[in-house]
Amino acid sequence: MDRDHLNTLLNAVARHQLSVDEATEQLSRLSYEDVSFAHIDHHRSLRKGFPEVIYGEGKTVQQIITLLERMMGQESVVLATRISPEKAKPIMRAIPDCHYDEDARMITWGQPSSKTAVRGAILVVSAGTSDIPVAREAILTAEAMGNPVRSIFDVGVAGLHRLLAHREALETASVLVVVAGMEGALPSVVGGMVNRPVIAVPTSVGYGTSLGGLAALLSMLNSCSSNVAVVNIDNGFGAGYMAAMINRQ
Secondary structure, eight states, X not given: OOHHHHHHHHHHHHTTSXXXXXXXXXXXXXXXXXXXXXXEOTTHHHHHSSOOOEEOTTOXXXXXXXXXXXXXXXXXXXXXXXXXXXXXXXXXXHOTTOEEETTTXXXXXXXXXXXXXXXXXXXXXXXXGGGXXXXXXXXXXXXXXXXXXXXXXXXXXXXXXXXXXXXXXXXXXXXEEEEEOTTOOHHHHHHTTOSSOEEEEEOSOSOGGGGGGHHXXXXXXXXXXXXEEEOOTTOHHHHHHHHHHHHBO
16 A cells, blocks of 8 residues: 555545544555465565565466556556566456556556656666567656656677767766676676666576576676665566665655
């Protein structure tokens, strides 16, 4: 339950539009809700400013639908990550108000609070076109958390003139998320160009010795640009979430 829902509930009691018993029933699920296969953390919005996010891999379609429906009753926005197209189809039939992004493999519902105060825009940059799915996950996450987000795709180190053409966008962003596979060099380059936080995201894109993104991860961890921090391989969600937290007033 987020602050807007809690304020609405308490105001309804104060105006005698909702009985104390009815409010008590709703508040009884404020901490968590036991749905047999999961304990939904409804309190997370109040505690952290954003609701629990549903991780779709390993869950059945019906489990995801149940979690979405229970959370939609208490939140302004709900996210479900790592949802395959095969799972998305029946979920979207059951809850047509949701939106599915196939690139990001993410389901979103609702709108972020208009009260979220942010420092500026987040910029998400991808080294290659094959990195866009991870970049999209970061974009949708940051947008769901109430941030304006811009993006630049396919400006990797194999052709740095493409990146330099966007220098103004790089320098004016509040926080940057830089997504790269292969050798993972782009975040170091971007970090050396700007005086802003850069969140590096290694992807599993690359040939054999990229080791499923491990080579890019190690390159980013060894960056000589001091303003670069790194999340896990293919973790666009984590990068978008961290960027949104940094960007809050």
